[in-house]
Amino acid sequence: MPEKRWTFAEIEALYRQLNPHGTCHEGKKVVVAEDNPPMRNLVCSALGKRGFEVFSAENGLQALKLIRQHRPDCCILDLMLPQIGGLDILEAMRKDENYAHIPVVIMTARKEKRDVIVAQQLGVSAYLIKPFAIEELIKRVEEACSAKPS
Numbered sequence: 001m002p003e004k005r006w007t008f009a010e011i012e013a014l015y016r017q018l019n020p021h022g023t024c025h026e027g028k029k030v031v032v033a034e035d036n037p038p039m040r041n042l043v044c045s046a047l048g049k050r051g052f053e054v055f056s057a058e059n060g061l062q063a064l065k066l067i068r069q070h071r072p073d074c075c076i077l078d079l080m081l082p083q084i085g086g087l088d089i090l091e092a093m094r095k096d097e098n099y100a101h102i103p104v105v106i107m108t109a110r111k112e113k114r115d116v117i118v119a120q121q122l123g124v125s126a127y128l129i130k131p132f133a134i135e136e137l138i139k140r141v142e143e144a145c146s147a148k149p150s
Helices: 008-018 037-049 060-070 086-095 113-121 134-147
Strands: 029-033 053-057 074-077 104-108 126-129
Touching (some): 029 037, 037 053, 060 074, 060 086, 074 086, 074 134, 086 104, 104 134, 113 126
Parallel strands (some): 029 074, 104 126
């Protein structure tokens, strides 16, 4: 009996059947800037399992370098990063036409109203206060990536 030849549509249907809640985000790049290693690993792992290409930074300078180098489809920023904080990175991105369009999701322990307001004024896509459900973060990243203008 001849070996079955799979079509792309059949493989895609099989993937959807095996991963009914998963979405493949192949080719979508995300920079994750988080100084807490367990949190950074959790976020990167969860996004990687969803098909995102993930670049991680443990401080603000690394985050800026990765943003310039990879031009991600979305950035996830902690506000309290060593060297340069998340709000400063967000503000720098919004002032540069090469990066102003990139959606940013904030994940932070800071819940002061002024931080939320500043982030909103700078056009943040979402502001999540730790602790949060990882599924909520993934949902916000997926929304940000799909809403991003091409």
